[in-house]
Amino acid sequence: PGTGGLPRWQLALAVGAPLLLGAGAMYLWSRQRRRREAGGRGDAGGLKRNSERKTPEGRASPAPGSGHPEGTGAHLEMNSLDRAQAAKNKGNKYFKAGKYEQAIQCYTEAISLCPIEKNADLSTFYQNRAAAFEQLQKWKEVAQDCTKAVELNPKYVKALFRRAKAHEKLDNKKECLEDVTAVCILEGFQNQQSMLLADKVLKLLGKEKAKEKYKNREPLMPSPQFIKSYFSSFTDDIISQPMLKGEKSDEDKDKEGEASEVKENSGYLRAKQYMEEENYDKIISECSKEIDAQGKYMAEALLLRATFYLLIGNANAAKPDLDKVISLKEANVKLRANALIKRGSMYMQQQQPLLSTQDFNMAADIDPQNADVYHHRGQLKILLDQVEEAVADFDECIRLRPESALAQAQKCFALYRQAYTGNNSSQIQAAMKGFEEVIKKFPRCAEGYALYAQALTDQQQFGKADDMYDKCIDLEPDNATTYVHKGLLQLQWKQDLDRGLELISKAIEIDNKCDFAYETMGTIEVQRGNMEKA
Numbered sequence: 001p002g003t004g005g006l007p008r009w010q011l012a013l014a015v016g017a018p019l020l021l022g023a024g025a026m027y028l029w030s031r032q033r034r035r036r037e038a039g040g041r042g043d044a045g046g047l048k049r050n051s052e053r054k055t056p057e058g059r060a061s062p063a064p065g066s067g068h069p070e071g072t073g074a075h076l077e078m079n080s081l082d083r084a085q086a087a088k089n090k091g092n093k094y095f096k097a098g099k100y101e102q103a104i105q106c107y108t109e110a111i112s113l114c115p116i117e118k119n120a121d122l123s124t125f126y127q128n129r130a131a132a133f134e135q136l137q138k139w140k141e142v143a144q145d146c147t148k149a150v151e152l153n154p155k156y157v158k159a160l161f162r163r164a165k166a167h168e169k170l171d172n173k174k175e176c177l178e179d180v181t182a183v184c185i186l187e188g189f190q191n192q193q194s195m196l197l198a199d200k201v202l203k204l205l206g207k208e209k210a211k212e213k214y215k216n217r218e219p220l221m222p223s224p225q226f227i228k229s230y231f232s233s234f235t236d237d238i239i240s241q242p243m244l245k246g247e248k249s250d251e252d253k254d255k256e257g258e259a260s261e262v263k264e265n266s267g268y269l270r271a272k273q274y275m276e277e278e279n280y281d282k283i284i285s286e287c288s289k290e291i292d293a294q295g296k297y298m299a300e301a302l303l304l305r306a307t308f309y310l311l312i313g314n315a316n317a318a319k320p321d322l323d324k325v326i327s328l329k330e331a332n333v334k335l336r337a338n339a340l341i342k343r344g345s346m347y348m349q350q351q352q353p354l355l356s357t358q359d360f361n362m363a364a365d366i367d368p369q370n371a372d373v374y375h376h377r378g379q380l381k382i383l384l385d386q387v388e389e390a391v392a393d394f395d396e397c398i399r400l401r402p403e404s405a406l407a408q409a410q411k412c413f414a415l416y417r418q419a420y421t422g423n424n425s426s427q428i429q430a431a432m433k434g435f436e437e438v439i440k441k442f443p444r445c446a447e448g449y450a451l452y453a454q455a456l457t458d459q460q461q462f463g464k465a466d467d468m469y470d471k472c473i474d475l476e477p478d479n480a481t482t483y484v485h486k487g488l489l490q491l492q493w494k495q496d497l498d499r500g501l502e503l504i505s506k507a508i509e510i511d512n513k514c515d516f517a518y519e520t521m522g523t524i525e526v527q528r529g530n531m532e533k534a
Contacts, residue, residue: 056088056091056092056095056103056107056127056128056131056132057124057127057128057158080113080114080115081113081114081115081118081121083113084109084110084111084113084114084121084125085110085121087106087107087109087110087113088106088107088110088124088125088128090106091103091104091105091106091107091110091128091129091132092128094106095128095131095132095135098135100132100133100135100136101136103128103129103132104129104132104133107125107126107128107129107132108129110125110128111125111126111129119152119153120152120153122148122152123148123149123150123152123153123156123159124149126145126146126148126149126152126159127145127146127149127156127158127159127162129145130142130145130146130149130159130162130163130166131162133145134162134165134166137169139166139169139170140166140170142162142163142165142166143163143166143167143170146159146160146162146163146166147163150163155186157183157186157187160179160180160182160183160186161179161180161183161194161197163175163179164176164179164180164183164197165197167179168197168201173201173204173205173208174205176197176201177198177201177202177205180194180197180198180201181198183198184198207351217313219312219313219314220312220313220513221280221281221311221312222311222312222513223480223511223512223513223514224278224280225478225479225480225510225511226311226511226513226514227278227280227311229479230311233375233376233406234338234341234372235371235372235401235404236334236337236338236367236370236371236372237334237338237372238300238332238334238335238338239272239300239303239304239307239335239338240275242276243269243272243273243276266290266295266296266297267286267287267288267289267290267291267293267295267301268286268287268290268295268297268298268300268301268304269297270286270289271283271286271287271290271301271304272304274286280308283304283305283308284305284308284309287301287302287304287305287308288301288305291305299325299328299331299332299335300335302321302322302324302325303321303322303325303335303338303339303342305321306318306319306321306322306325306339306342307342309321310342310346315346315349315350318342318346319343319346322339322342322343322346323343325339326339326340326343333366333367334367334370336363336366336367337363337366337367337370337372337373338372340359340360340362340363340366340373341359341360341363341372341373341376343359344356344357344358344359344360344363344376344377344380345376345380347359348380348383353380353384356380357380360373360376360377360380363377364377369400370400371396371397371400371401371404371407372397374393374394374396374397374400374407375393375394375397375404375406375407375410377393378390378391378393378394378397378407378410378411378414379410381393381414382410382413382414382417387414387415387417387418388418390411390414391411391414391415394407394408394410394411394414395411398411405438405441405442405444405445405447405448406445406447406448408438408441408442408448409435409438409442409445409447409448409451409452410447410451411434412431412434412435412438412448412451412452413451413454413455415427415430415431415434416428416431416432416434416435416455419431420455420458428459431455432452432455432456432459435448435451435452435455436452438452439452439468439471444475445475446471446472446475446476446479446482449468449469449471449472449475450468450469450472450481450482450485452468453465453466453468453469453472453485453489454485456468457489457492462489462492462493462494463493465489465493466486466489466493469482469485469486469489470486473486478510478511479510480507480508480510480511480514480516480517481507481514481516481517482507483503483504483506483507483510483517484503484504484507484514484516484517484520486503487499487500487501487502487503487504487507487520488500488520490503491524497524500524501521501524504517504520504521504524505521508521522534
């Protein structure tokens, strides 16, 4: 929770420099190295920010070696180049008239006439021909011509972006990502069109890779801090409540690694005791014993086992258990509602928003007084950009549980995102005032400070944001994510790479399973040029 609205790869914005994915950065790094070894560099063609990049170019992009040599040979070469430019200009007229086949013929003539040492001009002719092929949806030819253009001018943004789009059409996701990442870096992350394509293809590629990796993935229990944070987001969750006095005896409580004896021979109650002892690795097996024996607590055991399957990333194993709890009409309604919330959240992670919404709505129908339903559905609505509905759900959660600090903080964040996206300064100020009221009313709610800090960072109030993260750390010194956010703030605020890395390293020291910390550290190492470490 609370990682902000931007795609994670856009962390580059934190330092105002290429801080991006290894693929694109490695592409540029290797290109620049080859250029240095060859004795020079080429500059990108002129491109207006946020342009559509659809039209052919009238003049070549500047590049090394584009000056005219002296003497009679130069005069002949100029004639040859002039003829090439005339053919290109003719092609541009055909292009603007929508006569793409004729335009291609003219650009082809320009390429054949152009002296081979005129890299900048040749790269423009190839890029223009690629633009014409693009209009005819001949994606293979687009990619081939753009490759020629980029070989002649390695930092040619138009050609890189056009090739990225061609690769997208050809379903070459990896190559598309490499090109569009390079474009984002060259443009300094200022062009929304490039950034949206990068985000889109990154998600598609990530989905493919994740599916492939998850087939053979060993289940991994997250850190105790993460597990406790997960359960703290529920208030009406029977399975996460402490054991009742009647459920356990006082004997053998000091046995290390073993659950205290319980009055009944129940796998579920032993699992609950292991939860209290933070001995999480034994919970699934004890729940299975209760389920196999069809014991008294079978519904609870199914839900607890499903929850831990979700925590270790095994949604396929979790779903049948959740389905069964939901179908048990005789089970406690709180158990069924909790199972619906967790299945709904699982569907959202699987990018099935309709199924997710159905589960949350069913949970609200069967247990309308359950604050957890509205709290978690509110989070879903934020992800779906349905901010007004999210706020209504958080309001209902607060009505049912007025002391729910988390819901109040997240309501403020939802209002802030709505105002920020709509560029409404008065609503932004109202949301910021709301954060102040929340942290004043709930000074022990770390999430309130964390979400406020993110909003303050957006508003470039870096000093105050840093203070908010310090408050978080005082309240939750074992929360690794806060250290990562504070580290990123140092990069954006002071461009202090050493301090940023120190804080992110501290996050990994606290929680060596914090994926956010590793991902961020890797992204920073790309910017530093440490590709192997990245």
